[in-house]
Amino acid sequence: MANLPILQFEEKIVETVENNPVVVIIGETGSGKSTQLSQILHRHGYTKSGVIAVTQPRRVAAVSVARRVAQELDVNLGEDVGYAIRFEDRTSSKTRIKYLTDGVLLRESLSNPMLDDYSVIILDEAHERSLNTDILLGLMKRLVRIRSSNFKVLITSATLDGDKVSRFFSGCPVLNVPGKLYPVEILYSKERPGSYIESSLKVAIDIHVREPEGDILIFMTGQDDIEKLVSKLEEKVRSLAEGSCMDAIIYPLHGSLPPEMQVRVFSPPPPNCRRFIVATNIAETSLTVDGVVYVIDSGYVKQRQYNPSSGMYSLDVTQISKVQANQRAGRAGRTRPGKCYRLYPLAVYRDDLLDATIPEIQRTSLAGSVLYLKSLDLPDIDILKFDFLDAPSSESLEDALKQLYLIDAIDENGAITNIGRTMSELPLEPSLSRTLIEANESGCLSQALTVVAMLSAETTLLPGRSKPNEKKRKRDEESNLPDGSGFGDHIQLLQIFECWDSKNYDIRWCKENDLQVRGMVFVRDVRRQLCQIMQKISKDRLEVGARGRKSSSREEYRKLRKALCVGNANQVAERMLRHNGFRTLTFKPQLVQVHPASVLSTDQDGMLPNYVVYHELISTTRPFMRNVCSVEMSWVAPIKRKIEKLNVRKLSGGPDNSFKEPEEKKSTELSTNTNTAETPTVSENVESRIEAARERFLARKGQK
């Protein structure tokens, strides 16, 4: 600890913080910023007037850093130093330094918008630009303006982005704190490989044969490529003459791997053995593997992207940014000098890669965030002109308003409704919180709580993809799991949880049925949390227990499906005449299909129901609706009427300050804020940047 680079800057940091409300700290890996900044300010009296909060984008980081700081200060965790993450608050009235996820701080800010318990707020890892961090950045900008001058904000950022953050905070100072990384030699390919699997294979084997000991970390885009490369590596390593080089052991590493497989990379390798770790992005920030000396960087990443005009997500392989490339390279220099092999030329790095990754706020549906901001009731802030470091497109904001209107969270003028206020209390996507409120009214809250909790954990429930034939066998014959009684996936999720409940939450039952234990336990935790919040919101005592009940009846399924229809009024589709394709009703009508993994069944004529609601639209090989529930025409009719009436301009605050028609705005110049004119331009720039990068990528793909 004593030789952490940041400590040499202690005086400088304190002096700068003393004289400025906001300071940007550029701290490279190993600088000790996460553990030391809070302690430095603590030593200089900043905890006398309040608590120092340090936000982290990830739960594990919040916990482990807090634990470390408690150790260094020799105090009990949860007393002077504590942490708060979802489901777990380890702080007390004694706590002076508090680590928390950015999501938790946003929740706190709902009940205490001034955040006046805190004398200092440190947004750590802000360069990762998580959705929550971006919203916090905007809120902080406002807070430093309206809170007294002894409130301090520190933001840690990456080298390439520091000036931008500083400009955002009216030119606040930027401090550079060097890291403690060893030098990493960067080696570029002469050209882009035709296949980066083959190219990675060749480079990895070359390293293994020629270079001194040290583990190799290879960045790939997804599970498929990882599995292919792992088996090729195994084959190649076996074929090397025995004794010609050291032993090798090869690990895949990605998110859908069960936890016990993930932690294998943390146990030390056998002696005289080189490890190959073939990983997704998970090894870029979330997991740090010790012993890595060589990094192979394909230059690509798989990214989820939202299209606000179609309401559809897609998962695309895209080029990484310079920040990401540098982060990947840094993974080679943690224990001693290393090497990073970039499978692309220097010119590509220099000219093609964006400086920073497109922030999440420009890649995701904003319904939840817009509702959150509306519920804060900031008197001085118009949501559509909210000051973001990178503004989302006006199209994306309009999409959010449209969705919120259809589920009654805002009225036709864009003002938040009582329903919307209640919704914002719930830590859920808007369509799910709307479903809960409706279910509470119609007497199926217990069932809705279960479905909503299952949906929030859905991706972690099923284990990694099994072999195709094995899967088929399981699905068709062997699976003892309920089938949704024909109504679709939501009902199936309900039935699965009710089954587990009737087995007294026996973990063996999960294993027998191929359900991830961790996922199911998470569902239980979410459900419990949601119950508590609903109890608090509702004046009456609620019937919410899942235990000790018989499984739900058909009448209850019907009530639940109706509640789901109200909650998913922004996600309804109508079946086409004479075939089983559907047309979406909320967005530009598009032809979509029920995802093949759905359990929704057809009638005796082989036809699917006329109307469905879906949880998500995802475009893979084709556009699909994932998690589908059959609904009735009479429930959809009022939604259709509402869609027809919809006036987006009115939703965005009336024609006077609509950003869609700048001419109209000029005539009402008093209400025109300089921001309005700029916002669409800024986002268009970003969009055209994405578009250009995409075209370049596609062109290259076509070439090979």
Added chain:
DNA sequence: GAGCACTGC
């Protein structure tokens, strides 16, 4: 007949 990168309240 398809497949899911990674987080978080």
